[in-house]
Amino acid sequence: MNDRVAPPAQSSPARERLWDRYRDEALADRLSSMPWNGALDTMLCHRSVRSYLDQPLAPGLLELIVAAAQSAPTTSNLQAWSVIAVQDKARKARLAGYAANQKHIHDAPLLLLFVADLARLHRISEERGYPGAGLSYIEAFIFGVADASFAAQNTVVAAESLGLGCCFIGAMRNQPQAVADELALPDESMVVFGMTIGYPDPAIATAVKPRLPQGVVLHHERYSPPQKADIAVYDERMADFRVEQEMRMIDWTEQMARRVKDEAALTGRHVLKQFLQDRGLILK
Ligand SMILES: Cc1cc2nc3c(=O)[nH]c(=O)nc-3n(C[C@H](O)[C@H](O)[C@H](O)COP(=O)(O)O)c2cc1C
Numbered sequence: 001m002n003d004r005v006a007p008p009a010q011s012s013p014a015r016e017r018l019w020d021r022y023r024d025e026a027l028a029d030r031l032s033s034m035p036w037n038g039a040l041d042t043m044l045c046h047r048s049v050r051s052y053l054d055q056p057l058a059p060g061l062l063e064l065i066v067a068a069a070q071s072a073p074t075t076s077n078l079q080a081w082s083v084i085a086v087q088d089k090a091r092k093a094r095l096a097g098y099a100a101n102q103k104h105i106h107d108a109p110l111l112l113l114f115v116a117d118l119a120r121l122h123r124i125s126e127e128r129g130y131p132g133a134g135l136s137y138i139e140a141f142i143f144g145v146a147d148a149s150f151a152a153q154n155t156v157v158a159a160e161s162l163g164l165g166c167c168f169i170g171a172m173r174n175q176p177q178a179v180a181d182e183l184a185l186p187d188e189s190m191v192v193f194g195m196t197i198g199y200p201d202p203a204i205a206t207a208v209k210p211r212l213p214q215g216v217v218l219h220h221e222r223y224s225p226p227q228k229a230d231i232a233v234y235d236e237r238m239a240d241f242r243v244e245q246e247m248r249m250i251d252w253t254e255q256m257a258r259r260v261k262d263e264a265a266l267t268g269r270h271v272l273k274q275f276l277q278d279r280g281l282i283l284k
Contacts, residue, residue, distance in 0.1 A: 012036070017044035020208040023237045027214060042161045047206045049165025050104040052198030056087070057110055061162065065197075068158030072150035080140070081148035082115040083155075084183050091182065098178045099171035099194065100267070108196035113172065113179070114152045116144030118281065119188040135188065136283040141276065148192045159197050165206070169194035174268040176275050187280045207245060210237045 011019075015032035021044055022028065062085055069083065086092050087110055095113075096105035105111055118135045125132030134140060156166050172179055172194040179191050200206065211217075212234050216226045231253060238252040263270045276282045 013041060017041060017208075020044070021211055022213065023210050023240070024213060038161070039157075042157055045208065046156065046160060047165075047208050048167040049198075049200045049206055050102075050167050050196075051201040051204035051206075052104065052108045052165065052196070053201050054107070055109060055199050057164070057197070057199075061164070062110065065155055065158045065162070069151040069155045072147075072154040074147045074150065075143035078121060078143060079147065080117055080121060080144040081151050082117040082120070082189070083151065084113040084115065086111040086113065086183075094182055095172070095179060095194070098175040098182070099169055100174060102169065102171060104167055104196050105169060105194070108167075108198040110197040111169075112152075112155065112195045112197060113183060113191045114148040114193055114195065115183075115185065115189050116141065116148050116192050116281075117189045118144050119186040122188050136280070138282050138284070141282045144189075144281075145192050152193065152195060155195065155197075163199070164197055165200035167196045169196060171267065173272065176272065180279070190276065190279060190281060207241070210234070210241055 012032050014034055014036040015028045017040070018031050019025070019028040066083065070079075074080070086095060092108075092111050093106055095111060096102060099105060118140055121140075122132040122135050125135070152168070156168075159166050170193045172191050176190060179185075180189075183191065185191070213230045216230050216234070235251045235253055239249065241247075242249055259265055273282070
């Protein structure tokens, strides 16, 4: 792997992290004197880790990380999510088989499955004598997915702050019924995504992946469509990144356009609407 192009010598931690994230000298300069702290440093240093040491998490770390996950904001304090921790190698291997057999699922000592969990709320409602009919609407599905996502992202930040590495596994939705059966999930719940967690293998350096220019995602007052030139700049930055990482060359725009091009590009997930309805999710 080639070294990344280093930012200029007059660097502060803020400038260096911002440069890595955007590869934009002007932005890095402008924000380099802003307050900086450990939380920002952890978040801006994020990179998905796909190579792990064969070493279980130290005792107590899982529970500490879940405390951070449960500290995330949650819709109306509904806490409409659950997480299933899988460490059993055979179960992990079966789950990997349902998720494109990704190597890092086999290798990571811990696989977390984040569940949008409306089943618990339904049971609570029924025990109080209410029908829980509000749980059949798209609104409830959205808050279940959102709550699971907030918890998952807190998990990433907590794990990375402790020196662990993580990788989301959206491919856990490729065969959602098989995954639900393996985990004994009740109706009105589904795995939104998995996440591998473990100690990063120091022999495999993983770089910070640049993001879109901030002006593409940050709109002031009203939405403004992205400028083609800004996207082209990002294509160039990602091309540099791919060269440095010795990755197959393809434009970011081309790759993303292919990722959403048609039904086949969804790798089995085009059936999710039916799956959700069969499980009593998104009925109305
Ligand atoms: C919801 C979600 C699902 C993802 N699914 C996968 C996956 O199945 N396999 C994988 O290797 N990476 C997966 N990723 C990781 C993304 O590819 C990665 O976050 C993205 O390329 C940006 O890279 P970075 O995380 O290193 O900054 C997923 C990320 C998210 C947020």
